[in-house]
Amino acid sequence: MNVLRRYVRLVDGFNYGLGRVMMFGIFVLMGILLYSSMNKAFFTPRLWTLEMAQFVMVGYYILGGPYAMQMGANVRMDLFYGEWSMRKKSWIDCFTVFFLIVYLVILLWGGIESTSYSFKYGGERSSSPWRPYMWPIKVTMCVGIALMLLQALSELAKDIIFLRTGEKVGRFHHGERQGDAL
Numbered sequence: 001m002n003v004l005r006r007y008v009r010l011v012d013g014f015n016y017g018l019g020r021v022m023m024f025g026i027f028v029l030m031g032i033l034l035y036s037s038m039n040k041a042f043f044t045p046r047l048w049t050l051e052m053a054q055f056v057m058v059g060y061y062i063l064g065g066p067y068a069m070q071m072g073a074n075v076r077m078d079l080f081y082g083e084w085s086m087r088k089k090s091w092i093d094c095f096t097v098f099f100l101i102v103y104l105v106i107l108l109w110g111g112i113e114s115t116s117y118s119f120k121y122g123g124e125r126s127s128s129p130w131r132p133y134m135w136p137i138k139v140t141m142c143v144g145i146a147l148m149l150l151q152a153l154s155e156l157a158k159d160i161i162f163l164r165t166g167e168k169v170g171r172f173h174h175g176e177r178q179g180d181a182l
Helices: 002-022 025-042 049-071 086-120 135-165
Strands: none
Touching: 002 049, 002 135, 025 049, 049 135, 086 135
């Protein structure tokens, strides 16, 4: 159990810190879109702004995903789940997390294949007039998916620890919000 607790602390700590930093990505995105709007209204439109905004949004979303999972901010169908005991939630989560893990492994495998393709042929470029290299966003996606996979395993470890010891591990457990956990 101590190995699982250390794993949870390590993964949760890293994803928590990264998630807190990624929160500021919305301001980067807003800045790019504001710059784009100003240029379209008053000056010559820039070719790179909208595609760069898409790249920033991908980074914001995919690198912030593990933090959202850790905080229980993901969307759940609480029709039944919200009324279940912590023990029943843990059992159900242990079962359903395997589907998430399988999905993330397949997604990561496809991302790695696509990223290696980008590197293999001298750098795949976008088909837009700006023509940026695609490997930076593909690497970002692979890192984000890998971190999400690690966080899913951390959530599974939390459930296993809870089922075996009754101890809640991590900042939040099963969708508890900050006010509920205190």
